[in-house]
Amino acid sequence: MLARIYQPAKTAMQSGKTKAQNWVLEFEQQSPRTTDPLMGWTSGSDMLASEVRLKFDTKEAAIAYAKEHKIAHEVIDRNVAKPVIKAYSDNFSYRRRMPWTH
Numbered sequence: 001m002l003a004r005i006y007q008p009a010k011t012a013m014q015s016g017k018t019k020a021q022n023w024v025l026e027f028e029q030q031s032p033r034t035t036d037p038l039m040g041w042t043s044g045s046d047m048l049a050s051e052v053r054l055k056f057d058t059k060e061a062a063i064a065y066a067k068e069h070k071i072a073h074e075v076i077d078r079n080v081a082k083p084v085i086k087a088y089s090d091n092f093s094y095r096r097r098m099p100w101t102h
Helices: 047-051 059-068 088-092
Strands: 002-006 023-027 053-056 072-076
Touching: 002 059, 023 047, 023 059, 053 059, 059 072
Parallel strands: 002 072
Antiparallel strands: 002 023, 023 053
């Protein structure tokens, strides 16, 4: 029973980072998923992987929880993207990489 501890990425639908601040402890799939022959839905018998998702405020709290309950865990750190500083005047710069196409 291996668990992953990670910080989820920002959602593509919103510009806010509210749900991406917490750390998540999620269990790996133990048994393969099966496909329902009639409807085509996928299902699995592993309740830990499909239902249990614990959220923590800090990475240290998630690691402490995993150690306290003797859960083998793997910590995945997120790559933080550097913000690109842009200005409106960059659209009209002579050093523009791509030509202005209108």
